[in-house]
Every structure is written in C-alpha cells, then in structure tokens.
Amino acid sequence: MDIDGKKILLVDDDMLNRIMATIILKKHQVLISEAVNGEEAIQYLQNNLCDLVLMDLQMPIKDGYQATEIIRKQLKLNLPIIALTASNSEEDLEKCYKAGMNDYLFKPINEAHFIQIISKWIHKNEDEIF
Numbered sequence: 001m002d003i004d005g006k007k008i009l010l011v012d013d014d015m016l017n018r019i020m021a022t023i024i025l026k027k028h029q030v031l032i033s034e035a036v037n038g039e040e041a042i043q044y045l046q047n048n049l050c051d052l053v054l055m056d057l058q059m060p061i062k063d064g065y066q067a068t069e070i071i072r073k074q075l076k077l078n079l080p081i082i083a084l085t086a087s088n089s090e091e092d093l094e095k096c097y098k099a100g101m102n103d104y105l106f107k108p109i110n111e112a113h114f115i116q117i118i119s120k121w122i123h124k125n126e127d128e129i130f
Contacts, residue, residue: 011056068101080102
C-alpha cells in the first residue's frame, strides 16, 4: 500500500475533516492540496495534476456531485474520485457512482480502511495507464 509521494486533492468544506484526513495522509508522505468546495476543486484541476481526489458530497457553491460531473464531462479527467460522506444510504451511494465517483469512504474516517481504499485506486489507475 505504498502511496508515498502521491498527490491527492482533498475537497471538504469542514476544516476539522480536512485536518483529520491530512494528519493520516501525512503519515504516508502524501502530497496534499486542499479545496473547500467543488468550484475550487475544478479550478485546481484545470491547472494541476494529481493522482486522486477525495471529494466531500455536501459543500457550498458546488457540491461533490456537481464537481465530479464537471471533472468527468468537461475536464475529461479519468483520475480516481472517492466520495467522503457521513451518509450510508443506498440512494446517496448510487448518486456518487452516477456522478462519476469511483468509490466512497464513510466519515468519521477509519485510518486503515481510508489508506487501503486510496492505495487501491491509485494503483488501479497506474495499472490502467501503463
């Protein structure tokens, strides 16, 4: 589960959630960029490369669903996008996949599962590129 040096965009309007995720990711030497809403995430991805996006669903300006649809359809980026959500309803999870997200993680974050899912998608994406 080597993710050292990988670039992850963390998109969440809640500062505490960003701090918790950052603490975990820094233990694994991940390079982290942050956005506080979907619009900032889109702007970041127009000008920067990253290996994976962690996307909160409920945010102001553009939520995670809207941002993901734009990332997929307008920016045409195929990088892994993982939803960060406190909801485990089937309807919300289906909405994640429909928007173009690859997977989801529940909040509060379980560190081992968090790193496992990130590693899975980063390495899956690398395998598809090469």
